[in-house]
Amino acid sequence: MKTDSFQLQDALNRRIFLRNSAAAVGTAALAQLNGATSFPNYAPKAKRIIYLFQSGAPSQMDLFDPKPQMAAQRAKDLPESIRQGQRLTTMTSGQKSFPVAPSMFKFAKHGKSGMELSELIPNISGVSDEICLIRSMFTEAINHDPAITFCQTGSQLAGRPSIGSWLSYGLGSLNRDLPAYVVMTSFGTGRRDDQPLYDRLWGSGFLPTHHAGVRFRNSGDPVLYLSNPSGVDRPMRRQMLDELAALNQKDFQAFGDPETATRIAQYEMAFRMQTSVPDLVDTKNEPQHILDMYGPDVSKPGTYAANCLLARRLAERDVRCIQLFHMGWDHHGGLPNAIKGQCRDTDQATAALIKDLKQRGLLDDTLIVWGGEFGRTIYSQGTLTETNYGRDHHPRCYSLFLAGAGVNKGHIHGETDDYSYNIVRDGVHVHDLNATILHLLGINHERLNFKYQGLDMRLTGIAGNLVKGILA
Helix, strand or coil: CCCHHHHHHHHHHHHHHHHHHHHHHHHHHHHHHHCCCCCCCCCCCCCEEEEEEECCCCCHHHHCCCCHHHHHHCCCECCHHHHCCCCCCCCCCCCCCCEECCCCCCEEEECCCCEEEECCCHHHHHCHHHEEEEEEEECCCCCHHHHHHHHHHCCCCCCCCCHHHHHHHHHCCCCCCCCCEEEEEECCCCCCCCCCCCHHHHCCCCCCHHHCCEEECCCCCCCCCCCCCCCCCHHHHHHHHHHHHHHHHHHHHHHCCHHHHHHHHHHHHHHHHHHHHHHHHCCCCCCHHHHHHHCHHHHCCCCHHHHHHHHHHHHHCCCCEEEEEECCCCCCCCHHHHHHHHHHHHHHHHHHHHHHHHHCCCHHHEEEEEECCCEEEEEECCCCCCCCCCEEEECCCEEEEEEECCECCCEEECEECCCCCCEEECCEEHHHHHHHHHHHCCCCCCCCCEEECCEEECCCCCCCCCCHHHEC
């Protein structure tokens, strides 16, 4: 057993080691905090991304993927040659039959490209020459939580960094007064009790927490504690933060924990946001014709329309990654009425965002992505009637569109079979989409990695191919 003198010497040695290595550790930690300095790998097409995530999975054959042949197959059982033994969810696996449910909605061609789109989305149809529609997306998960997690992080298991966190880590911030990654959520009118969203969907995982998305609230102050407590003015808050930073700096010098550096940086960001965020969310000077363009809900905080307007204002302020999550698309039953509500929520505001960015010259360096976690089945979940049907989850194919910087405008990529059940041409995996998003922002997805548990971790794992057909 060691004597007291030896124990004291060991303690002193550890203290001397920590003191002497603090500078080196601190430098490494701050470098990690500020992101990977070797990016972008090449000149990017886009400076920023606005990701309009439609949580719950929009029905592709009712919005983007017309299948007129299905009218003749109405109520007939889905052929086994089409289903091919595909795994079903527990919600329809017990059905005795799988009756084909053609869409009740009409499709028409739009724009110079002649893109066929549903009557449910007349405003998006009006900007069809600005978008690139992928009809051949596919994924690996069949249930919501793992599928959304997979879209956002590249893994079905929780705990990995989100795509916005990877962009913050790789590219850093363009505005020191606002976070690099901002998230907003809204509740759809199509299904108010839809799947919940979790903060980990915009979390930083094993990356420094500095890179996590900052969620703006739907009511009250967008960020908690923006307002000073009663009796505390701005100079007093500044003095408190300076003293707190000094204490944290001592802790950082002693132990070199990068999370301490994160804490210092986040306190400073919060102080600057006390000025930048109120200005951001104050839309009283927006012209009435702009407000009208986004629709009547734009004046209701927390709605999709209001969030789209804030997304444009964030883009003007060079926020790197802006993500909107809109819930309510999980239509297992009552789809015809429910999807009408979702489209009323999103159609006008989505098109307005594209037009607003374009008229300000921001669409040239902003990438927009619109889509959910998987698709819906052509067969009806539950009873099929003349006026009603539902659709179950379908990971084999779904639709998603992009617009803006570097995108092949007015273009349709990929094709599904007559049942919108299987891909017959140019399939796009979620990893392929994420690899292409990173490419448009100037990042080679194979080089954006972070050492964790002895592995070089990536958003796209060991997969992902650039989808050249959707690039301008």
